[in-house]
Amino acid sequence: MLIKQLKIGDLIAKVPVIQGGMGVGISRSSLAAAVAKAGGIGVISGVHVGYDEEDFEKNTLNANLRALKKHIIKAKENSNGGIIGLNLMVAMNNYEEHVKQAISAGVDLIISGAGLPTKLPSLVKGTSVKIAPIISTSKAANVILKMWDRKEKVTADLIIVEGPQAGGHLGYKKEELQNIDNIDYDKEFVEILKVAKAYGEKFNKEIPVVAAGGIFTGEDVLKYINLGASGVQVGTKFVGTYECDASQSFKDTYINATKDDINLVISPVGMPGRAIHNKFIQRVSSTRPKITKCYNCLIPCNPKDTPYCISEALINAVKGDIDNALLFCGANAYKVDKLYSVDEVIKELTSKL
Known part of the structure; x- marks a missing residue:
């Protein structure tokens, strides 16, 4: 066929x-x-x-x-x-x-x-x-x-x-x-x-x-x-x-993830997504990190009140700095x-x- x-x-x-x-x-x-x-x-x-x-x-x-x-x-x-x-x-x-x-x-x-x-x-x-x-x-x-x-x-x-x-x-x-x-x-x-x-x-x-x-x-x-x-x-x-x-470190987070590791998160622009739970997610849920640079990436984002810099978090992800990264994923990443x-x-x- x-x-x-x-x-x-x-x-x-x-x-x-x-x-x-x-x-x-x-x-x-x-x-x-x-x-x-x-x-x-x-x-x-x-x-x-x-x-x-x-x-x-x-x-x-x-x-x-x-x-x-x-x-x-x-x-x-x-x-x-x-x-x-x-x-x-x-x-x-x-x-x-x-x-x-x-x-x-x-x-x-x-x-x-x-x-x-x-x-x-x-x-x-x-x-x-x-x-x-x-x-x-x-x-x-x-x-x-x-x-x-x-x-x-x-x-x-x-x-x-x-x-x-x-x-x-x-x-x-x-x-x-x-x-x-x-x-x-x-x-x-x-x-x-x-x-x-x-x-x-x-x-x-x-x-x-x-x-x-x-x-x-x-x-x-x-x-x-x-x-x-x-x-x-x-x-x-x-x-x-x-x-x-x-x-490879980013790929490994998918390979090692369990179903319970995948959480709903709200990005700094107010839109929901999914991410693998890690130290970064844990940290930003209770503490706002200091934002030292704005990459001017998203229209609705204001560095003064954004919970974290999504650009920095995603760049860390692709480079493999997993503990400081936002690990976006679909529901079936596990x-x-x-x-x-x-x-x-x-x-x-x-x-x-």
Whole structure:
């Protein structure tokens, strides 16, 4: 049986798997290229992609933009003609500059969440770059597609539906996530399929809808394909790969985690996410660390009252300073038992198709 391809306009992925964008630095050119080469869609996270550039501390924006171009080009070169996307958070500062840099570097697809990407269509206008909002509800899907239609006379090329078991910056309230059994993600997913169909008919195009959050096995993938998904987005499982850009220490936190280690946390921008419990989480729950530098990364963040610097905590994570790090993860991180190759992960995810 032939595995179903994921078609996004003229972009065709041989396998219907998008690798989730994970920042800071967890998914850069190494992981993205490997996933794209294996037939999926590799995604670079645009959050502080230049964290290891020499001038990052003094010249943060320029370092990030330079690194973004470098990693997109490198991923494209190493992907054997595969599809490379970029994940950008709407809540980040300098969003527009990152979009423009990604386009100039030859990115194929821009995926955007942590807010509604209202300006994205105007920024890619006149290019072949595909755009995809990340949403969690049919209401959000309606809002963004209606806005794009009204303002720009365009619609989404792809919709990613992030469920309550995903990692960071979720579109749910913490109280909702504490009662996760009350969230009927499958029902919401079907409603979003209807929204995508309506706008697809209006614009005479197919809008693929992709399921995301907590997808870990071939059975999970088959379930959503049968529900009507065109594909899936997977993040956590790709952390447990040799090709993942994170330090071995970061990968080991997933491998060694138990289910009880995974906690709900509120990031400094007020959005809930999941993280592996560690000394850092313990410390910031009772003491506010001294913030010595602001990286000016997120629009809603104020260094005067933020509980901790999320940039510093995530940079520590990717570098392997685990005791001083925020270890974002999906709900199934404890199921990562050892390192696999990207090819092995793709093979397992598509094993039931």
